[in-house]
Amino acid sequence: MASWGNRLKQSLDPFIHSIRFRLVLWFVLILGLVMVVFSGFLYYRQAQDVRSVAMARLNFTLDHALGGREHEGAGEQPLTTLTAISGDTPVLVSDQQNGEILAIQGIDGTVLQSAGVLGTAELQALKLPASTWNGVQNVSVPKTAGTARGRYLFISPAILQNNQVSGYLLVGVPLDPNNQLGKLLLSLILGNLVTLAIALTGGFWLADRAMRPVRTITQAARQISETDLHKRLNLKGRDELSELGNTFDGMLSRLQAAFERQRQFTADASHELRTPLTIIDLESNRGLAGHRSIDEYERILGTIQSENKFMIRLVNNLLSLARMDAGQVKLKFEPLDLSEVASEVIERLQPLAHSQGVTLEVGALPETPVQADRATLSQLLTNLVENGIKYSASVTNPRVNISVGQRGVNGNSQAWVRVSDNGIGITPEHQAHIFDRFYQVEQSRNRANSTDGDGAGQESSGTGLGLAIAQWIAKAHQGEIRVESVPGQGSSFEVVLPPDR
Numbered sequence: 001m002a003s004w005g006n007r008l009k010q011s012l013d014p015f016i017h018s019i020r021f022r023l024v025l026w027f028v029l030i031l032g033l034v035m036v037v038f039s040g041f042l043y044y045r046q047a048q049d050v051r052s053v054a055m056a057r058l059n060f061t062l063d064h065a066l067g068g069r070e071h072e073g074a075g076e077q078p079l080t081t082l083t084a085i086s087g088d089t090p091v092l093v094s095d096q097q098n099g100e101i102l103a104i105q106g107i108d109g110t111v112l113q114s115a116g117v118l119g120t121a122e123l124q125a126l127k128l129p130a131s132t133w134n135g136v137q138n139v140s141v142p143k144t145a146g147t148a149r150g151r152y153l154f155i156s157p158a159i160l161q162n163n164q165v166s167g168y169l170l171v172g173v174p175l176d177p178n179n180q181l182g183k184l185l186l187s188l189i190l191g192n193l194v195t196l197a198i199a200l201t202g203g204f205w206l207a208d209r210a211m212r213p214v215r216t217i218t219q220a221a222r223q224i225s226e227t228d229l230h231k232r233l234n235l236k237g238r239d240e241l242s243e244l245g246n247t248f249d250g251m252l253s254r255l256q257a258a259f260e261r262q263r264q265f266t267a268d269a270s271h272e273l274r275t276p277l278t279i280i281d282l283e284s285n286r287g288l289a290g291h292r293s294i295d296e297y298e299r300i301l302g303t304i305q306s307e308n309k310f311m312i313r314l315v316n317n318l319l320s321l322a323r324m325d326a327g328q329v330k331l332k333f334e335p336l337d338l339s340e341v342a343s344e345v346i347e348r349l350q351p352l353a354h355s356q357g358v359t360l361e362v363g364a365l366p367e368t369p370v371q372a373d374r375a376t377l378s379q380l381l382t383n384l385v386e387n388g389i390k391y392s393a394s395v396t397n398p399r400v401n402i403s404v405g406q407r408g409v410n411g412n413s414q415a416w417v418r419v420s421d422n423g424i425g426i427t428p429e430h431q432a433h434i435f436d437r438f439y440q441v442e443q444s445r446n447r448a449n450s451t452d453g454d455g456a457g458q459e460s461s462g463t464g465l466g467l468a469i470a471q472w473i474a475k476a477h478q479g480e481i482r483v484e485s486v487p488g489q490g491s492s493f494e495v496v497l498p499p500d501r
Contacts, residue, residue, distance in 0.1 A: 020211050024203040031199050032192070039188040046184050050176050054153050057173045058136070061100050062155060065092060065171055101141070101152060101172035104159065105130050112167060123170070130156035130168040138175065151175040213241040217248055229256035261437075265321075268438035272314055272464070276307035317465040321437065324472050331373035331476055338415055338497070339365035339404045341374065345381040346402055349389070353400065356393040360385075363403025363418075370415045370497050372477055380473040383466035384419040384493050392423030392490065406499065415499045420492040426485035434483065435471045438464035470495075 092102045092115035102115040103123050109131060114120040118141075126141065137154045154172040158165045176182070213235050220231050229252055235245030280303075286292075287300045323329050346360055353360045370377075381402075388400035401420045406413060426434060433439045467481075474481045477497055485491035 019214075020204070020207040023207045023210075024200065027203045028196055028200050032196055035192050035195060039192060043181070043184060043188065047181055050180055051153075054173055054175045055136070057098070058153050058155060058171065061098075061102070061173055062157070062169075062171045065102055065169060099174045099177050101154075101170070103170040105156070105168045105170055107131065107165065107167060111170075116172075128154065128156075128170060130154075130170050139172070141172075210241070213245050217245060220248075224252070229259060265437060268464070269314075269318055272438060273311060276311050279307050280304050314465070317469060320469055321465060321472070324469070324476075329376070329476075331376060333371050333373055336370055336372050336374055336377070338368040338370045338372075338377075338417055341372075341377055342381055342402055342404050342417055345378055345385055349382065349385050352386070353389050356389055356398075358389045358393055358398040358400055361399055361401040363401050365402075365404050366406070368404050368406050368415045368499070370499055372497065376473045376476070380470045380495065381417065381419070383470045384495070387466055387493075388419050388421035388423065388491070392421040395423055398422065413499045415497045416494055417497075418492060418494045420490065422490040425487040425489055426483070426491055427487050431483060431485060435467050435481070437468045439467075 092104065092113055100116040101118050101123070103111050103118075103120070104113040105128075106112050109127070109129060111120045111123045114123050118126075126139075128139065133154070133156050135155070139152050139154050140150050141152050143150050151174070152172040153175050154170065156168045156170050159167045159169055213233070216233055216235070220233055223231050232249050232252065233245040234249065235242045283300045283303045287297060292300070320329075342365060343362075346362060350360055385400060385402065389398075392398040392400060399422050402417070403420075404415075404417045406415050408414070471481055474495055474497075479495060479497040482494045482496065483491060484494075
């Protein structure tokens with residue numbers, strides 16, 4: 001028995017603690033409270049109406065109790081008025097079909113005369129203390145063959161004879177002869193129960209329908225893993241849950257794109273590192289295979305050093321991108337002169353350009369204030385200038401031009417720096433991908449072809465990450481990079497930055 005109870009509890013626990021159950025429970029409780037208040041109001045109003053009708057009948061019966069003789073104070077509301085009677089003992093007149101109770105009591109409470117549905121003995125047994133009443137009284141009368149219901153309204157005005165109280169006139173009428181209040185109460189209880197049952201059933205149906213998208217999201221989330229993010233909800237509608245489902249789909253798309261970038265990033269990094277490691281391994285084995293001349297050993301060591309420098313640059317760039325993606329790069333924005341930063345980059349890269357036979361041309365460098373981080377802005381310009389040197393070194397009379405300026409666009413001022421070269425250029429199909437990580441326009445220009453025997457030209461070899469880093473820096477400065485290129489004529493990269501305010 002205990003195990004069955006535990007199983008039942010385990011099966012009911014998820015349902016009882018579900019949002020659907022709590023929504024329906026609160027809905028039914030609030031609806032039940034509203035219905036109880038409304039039913040109570042209806043019952044109260046009906047009870048007031050029933051009492052008003054009974055009071056009118058009591059007033060009428062009192063007026064005609066002594067054969068049509070009017071008592072003092074007859075009106076809409078019976079009062080404890082004195083009924084003046086002269087001569088002999090009055091005779092009571094009653095219509096038993098209306099369930100009336102009439103009696104004359106002595107001063108000591110003895111029933112002297114009765115009329116209506118109860119006899120003298122029955123009235124005497126009730127021991128109605130008419131002499132102590134004041135106003136209309138609600139009295140419970142035992143149900144008999146003559147009484148319709150047990151609740152009566154009574155009034156007992158005193159009887160005056162020869163200016164002295166000789167007794168009391170006892171008049172009673174049924175409060176609710178047709179049991180209207182009982183029928184109403186039963187109808188309200190049954191109506192409320194039926195309504196709550198319908199509300200409970202309908203509430204579960206509506207809650208189940210409303211929570212269906214949540215179950216869909218839950219099932220989809222259980223099916224999603226790092227290796228499979230293709231599941232989508234595709235919920236239709238314009239309600240909040242549909243909006244939640246669409247937001248969930250958007251999150252999955254972003255996660256899928258992030259995981260794919262991560263996998264591609266890892267694959268590209270592995271591929272890029274494999275080549276220098278292979279070269280280092282081959283050159284080491286060659287040097288260890290037998291005795292070599294000093295020149296041969298120098299060439300081997302130069303190659304190893306060159307590949308090591310490339311791996312250092314690659315790892316540093318990978319680390320920079322990883323920190324940028326993780327939000328760990330803290331930029332220190334300060335007022336700077338863009339032309340001053342460009343001049344520093346030109347001066348620092350002049351030896352590299354000279355070693356590659358490339359002329360660095362300085363264009364207009366007017367004072368251009370910007371709000372920027374000096375270190376990352378310098379890195380951005382360095383990457384662009386190195387790129388220009390790399391891809392113009394193979395042409396005749398190679399040149400790289402750097403210029404700075406400021407212009408107004410739609411009433412707003414923009415600061416810009418442009419790096420142009422007369423190199424091999426970029427075809428239109430490549431321009432859409434040049435800012436992708438590890439993407440290199442000229443795949444045939446590998447490091448082996450771009451360096452001499454002692455590794456002198458290695459600084460110009462590319463990792464395919466420079467433009468990706470440059471684009472991140474530009475966006476971090478709320479700017480952008482634009483490229484214009486004609487194959488065989490050269491390329492021009494322009495960085496637009498908001499000016500210092």
